[in-house]
Amino acid sequence: MCTDYTGVRMIEKLLSYLVSDSLQVPVWTIVLAAAVVVAVVWEKRKPRTAQQTTTSQEQKPHAPTEQNVKPTVSKKNIDVSKFVRLKLKIFYGTTTGKSKLFAGQLAEEGGRKGYKIDLVDLATYEPEDDLSEIGTDTVCVFIVSTYTDGTPPESAAWFCKWLEEASTDFRMEKTLLRNMQYCVFGLGNSLYSDHYNTVGRNIDRWIHSMSGKRVTILxxxxxxxxxxxxxGIEEDFKAWRKIFWRKAGPVLTGRKTLMSVTGKSKEGCNDGEKCGGSCKCKDEGGACSSDEDQEGDEPLYETSSEEEDDDAESGGEEEGVVTQNPGGVVDLEDLGKVMKKMKTAKAARRAEESTVAAGGERKEMVTPQLRKALTKQGYRIIGSHSGVKLCRWTKSMLRGRGGCYKHTFYGIESHRCMETTPSLACANKCVFCWRHHTNPVGTEWRWQMDDPELVFSGALESHVSMIKQFKGVPGVIAERFAEGLNPAHCALSLVGEPIMYPEINRFVNMLHEKHISTFLVTNAQFPDAITNLSPVTQLYVSVDASTKDSLKKIDRPLFKDFWERFLDSLRALSEKGQRTVYRLTLVKAFNTDEIDNYARLVSIGKPDFIEIKGVTFCGDSKASTLTMGNVPWHEEVVKFVQQFAEELPDYEIASEHEHSNCLLLAHKKFKVNGEWWTWIDYPRFHKLIKEWTESNGERTFTALDYMAKTPHWAVFGAREQGFDPAETRYFRKNPKKDIGGC
Incomplete structure (x- = not known):
């Protein structure tokens, strides 16, 4: 007992000692601190058990687990179902069944890994309705073979056609597929080297061009x-699958988020930037911006007369590309470049004039580079200066999905309408131009000229050829397909200024001889051509602004006397006997507050009808500063038109096409016994124009001679808002401003 007490006293005395006279800290405090440090170090260096690993993973925040996902335990005892949140959607297009087999193998493998799988046959898929609705909760895989001459399998033909047109159409958003995470596996045979895996490579490129994000390489x-x-192809697919699961696994489980193609990344280059091939775009299966075709300094198109001086004064940024400084001011440091460019343009013009004077040929309007660019965008180039393209409303009505605003306002059959132009050149550089100013510009015709017979036959053949491509497309109505092969209407409004074509009257007469009605649009810069124009079914003048300053700001015309030409064109329009139309394009922050001035312009031209449409957003461009913020909502357009109508006692709102964000003001002379007669009696028109032609213009007729009654559903205020009840309307799941254009 004494021994125990002595031991305790000794320990108590030892622990109460101070470290030193200068450091007044008991020894026991030092011992305790050292023990704590040792314990912490030991705890951090101690190996973690499998159970502790799983527990720490569970504590990390993750998105909710997808339902119906079977939990799978890995070699490290990690429950994959704790991470899975994305769906795997596998599309296939096949001819012999191989693509379907591969898609099934990938789906089976994904099922074993616990992913929710959706297997889709492209033959039954509707890209127009569903593709842009795919969200970030899905990873898409496209497995498609290449058939004869580089064409897709019949089951994937419509999907590929829609995808190609959407990717090259300026009226479609370039970020349409920004939420899509995708990859592509193509099936082909390298013995056919010219078309090896063309379809797979095209699908990959088209989706990527609309901001789709690649999960792994093509x-x-x-x-x-x-x-x-x-x-062998089976082994190729097996090797690619390994790469796919390695790359797609982190994405499917939510552990990795793909960067948008529009942002800057170490693995890619910014849109529009040249990286010199130093980026990793190729490694990811895509094309680098530095690989784009470079044709030296060849301009996309030929320019003419006043346009050369105007472009030089505005400080164009690129050779051959027409741009304009928004402020109209040239920096002093750029003055030398401007003068050099002006001298070069004038020297080239003098050289060309000398060549023509000596009996040489004029240059073609469309250069090889422009022909290539427009063809890529879906245009069919006819001869050296004309073009034709299939309107989206033509495709829509072929499938019973509704017609354009001309169907609602005037009764045309959209599936029988040919959209073309005999002149790709224009005298304006409008801020809302669909082509972003890649089309030719000029103030006079100084190019080679094709005969109207060539232009007419080429346009008709090209249009019918494009209609034939819709044979077998899901949803196309057989009766309308047959009717579409026989065009009944021609919209001379595709691009450019059709009235510039010196043989426009002969071309129009050829259309009428084939009983094809004509809707011709001019930009009001050629008053003499309007005066000399033969009767057309309906003649339009684009009235994009109501004052000299705003017209210069919006249309950016090339003529220096553009305002005088504009007013003279309106006066010439008032003297035409047939149906005439003002076409107003509303651009927020540009021309939506000029109602009084617009009313004064109406008194000059006295049009039969006034179409007011919200501007169509054509995507971002260095040539234009427009954004989606400049696109008015339909309600805003309606309000503007109502206020406009109050200033026009002879006009009323007759019709609307909500789908196109467009309304129609009509002169009250087309309101008979309280009912609107804005539609056109086309057989009657063709009879009248034939009599006019045979009498050398002595037997005249007016707009009232071939009017027809407007159906109730097309009248403003109707529940249908201009959508034909005989058609089937499809709505987007995520409604937003319509930018599709018409």
Whole structure:
């Protein structure tokens, strides 16, 4: 007992000692601190058990687990179902069944890994309705083969056609597929080297051009065992699958978020920037911006007369590309470049005039580079200065999905309408131009000229050829397909200034001889041409602004006397006997507050009708500063038109087409016994124009001679808002401003 007490006293005395006279800290405090440090170090260096690993993973925040996902335990005892949140959507287009087989294998493998799978046959898929609705909760895989001459399988033909047109159409958003995370595996045979895996490569490129985000590289399976990288197409697919799961796994489980293609990334280059091939775009299966075709300094188009001086004064940024300084001011440091460019343009013009004077040929309006660019955008170029393209409303009505505003306002059959122009050149550089000013510009015709017979036959053949491509497309109505092969209307409003074509009257007469009605649009810069124009079914003048300053700001005309030409064109329009139309394009922050001035312009031209439409957003461009903020909502357009109508005692709102964001003001002379007669009696028009032609213009007629009654659903205030009840309307899941254009 004494021994125990002595021991305790000794320990108590030892722990109460101070470290030193200068450091007044008991020894026991130092001992305790050292023990704590040792314990912390030991805890951090101690190996973690599998149970602790799983617990720490569970504590990390993750998105909610997808329902119906089977939990799968990995070798490290990690429950994958804790991470899975994305769906795997596998599309296939096949001819022999191989693509379907591969899609099934990938789906089966994904099912075993616990992912929710959706297997889709492209033959039954509707891209127009569903593709842009795919969100960030899905990873898409496209497995498609290449058929004869680089064409897609019949089951994927419509999908590829829609995708190609959407990717090249300026009226479609370039960020349409920004939420899509995708990859592509193509099936082909390298023995057909010219078309090897063309379809797979195209699908990958088209989706990427609309801001789709690649999950992994483009896979290319080769049926030729000799050239195949892995000894056959099955082995190629097996090797690609390994890469796919390695790349897609983190995305599917939410552990990795793909960067948008519009942002800056170490693995890619910014849109529009040249990286010199130093980026990793190729590694990710895509094309680098530095690989785009470079044709030296060849301009996209020829310019003429006043346009050369105007472009030089505005300080154009690129050779051959028409741009304009928004402020109209040239920096002093750029003055030398401007003068050099002006001298070059004038020297080229003098050289060309000398060549023509000596009996040489004029240059073609469309250069090889422009022809290539427009063809890529879906245009069919006719001869050296004309073009034709299929309107989206033509496709829509072929499938029973509704017609354009001309169907509502005037009764045309949209599926039988040919959209063309005999002149791709224009005298304006409008801020809302669909082509972003890649089309030719000029104030006079100084190019080679094709005969109207060539232009007419080329336009008709090209249009019918494009209609034929819709044979077998899901949803196309057989009766309308047959009717579409026989066009009944021609919209001379595709692009450019059709009235510039010196043989426009002969071309119009050819259309009428084939009983094709004519809707011709001019930009009001050629008053003499309007005066000399033969009767057309309906003649339009674009009235984009109501004052000299605002017209210069919006249309950016090339003529220096543009305002005088504009007013003279309106006066010439008032003297035409047939149907005439003012077409107003509303651009917020540009021309929506000029109602009084617009009313004065109406008194000059005295049009039969006034179409007011919200501007169509054509995507971002260095040539234009417009954004979606400049696009008015339909309610805003209606309000403007109502206020406008109050200033026009002879006009009333007759019709609207809500889908196109467009309304129609009509002169009251077309309101008979309280009912609107804005539609056109087309057989009657063709009879009248035939009599006019045979009498050399002596037997005249007016707009009232071929009017027809407007159906109730097309009248303003109707519940249908201009949508034909005989058609089937499809709505987007995420409604927003319509930018599709018409």
């Amino acid at each position: 896979g290319q399976g080769d049926e030729d065992v000799v050239n195949s990288r892995h000894g």
